Amino acid sequence: MTLPEKTVERLSQYRQLLMRYKYLDKPHIFSKDLARMLRINPVHVRRDLMLLGFSGSHSKGYDVQKLIDSIAIKLECGAGKNGCIIGFGHTGRAALEIFAENFTPIKIVAIFDTSAKSVNNTFYGTPCYSMDKLANVIEEKKITLALLTEADEDLETIKDLIIACGIIGILNLTHVKLDLPGGVYLEEFDLRTAMIKLAYFSTQ
């Protein structure tokens, strides 16, 4: 049974937060404390954990380590997935830093770029390939997720190519709208649109 989108978002955040919390050596946590740290409603926490199928205790709250494990099992589906970064400008570099410095269930195993300066070098241990290696590397390394940033090449062409090679999830950080076949999941974020929303709602 598939979890709602927002529940998945929050579960991922509960886990991130609890990973740090557990060093406080408190073995249990109440929904209201978890909620306060994430600035959300405690009912959200309890409902999300109910959907996860995780139970707490009326007197002690939720077992921190068990909850971390339970979320990990559900979200990681047992094993980490391989991802790649396409386009190695500032956005691509920012993304790589985040994945290099933090434990996440996704492992970035390849970078693709057109610039001669980057190609054939490694960054945080991740090799950068030229664009014409896209198909080969994605297939060889069994990469299923792609983080798409502004690249010099035509995005539609890149998109068709990577989907043909086995990419089933794309995070599109460019301003270009992509037309995807069924079976490929898309997540998008457009900085420009976010700022315009901000400008509008901050003065309402």
Next chain:
Amino acid sequence: MTLPEKTVERLSQYRQLLMRYKYLDKPHIFSKDLARMLRINPVHVRRDLMLLGFSGSHSKGYDVQKLIDSIAIKLECGAGKNGCIIGFGHTGRAALEIFAENFTPIKIVAIFDTSAKSVNNTFYGTPCYSMDKLANVIEEKKITLALLTEADEDLETIKDLIIACGIIGILNLTHVKLDLPGGVYLEEFDLRTAMIKLAYFSTQ
């Protein structure tokens, strides 16, 4: 009357798209064509424009130039707003590039960073200041929007300071959750969470 969030997002995208479309010298456009280019439902377009108070013609569709102007007036509230970037790592640089290369109603007029390499230089014409200038520059340049990226300093302290100086909209690109007083609008994007969502839903 305040527009729904999603309508504001789409209006901003209609405008971006039409700015390019108008060079095709087609003075009018139908809702279905606009919708197809943005991969959305034509009803969305018509409903959004209804909420904007913009009318089309049954035979010709919508006047492109008039629609661009009408969205601009609504979203820009008459004048561009000043924004700043706090933290000038890769994320901050990626953002600056986007705002330098594209016309948007938001003008980035200051960058703040701790690194001696960046401070006192200008990037795409935008000056970079040291963090201790935050309060002064925000007040002097009448900056109301802030784009927050990972910085060395404590984010809670920065947040309290900039709100006291007049910031009313924050785009938080860090993984830290911010607690904001009423009257300050918040927009957030967390790359890690987005990738985890992608990993989960791409295999459902």
Next chain:
DNA sequence: TAGATTGTTAATCGATTAACAATC
């Protein structure tokens, strides 16, 4: 008139939250 399009309402769907029973 027939066909295509706009404009608008009502139905549907998902996310949030109020309410409250059950439990410790």
Next chain:
DNA sequence: TAGATTGTTAATCGATTAACAATC
């Protein structure tokens, strides 16, 4: 028992979309 918390249902709210009248 009283008080606090979990677990769950039902109500509410916002976003999407189906349906259709009005218009060219």
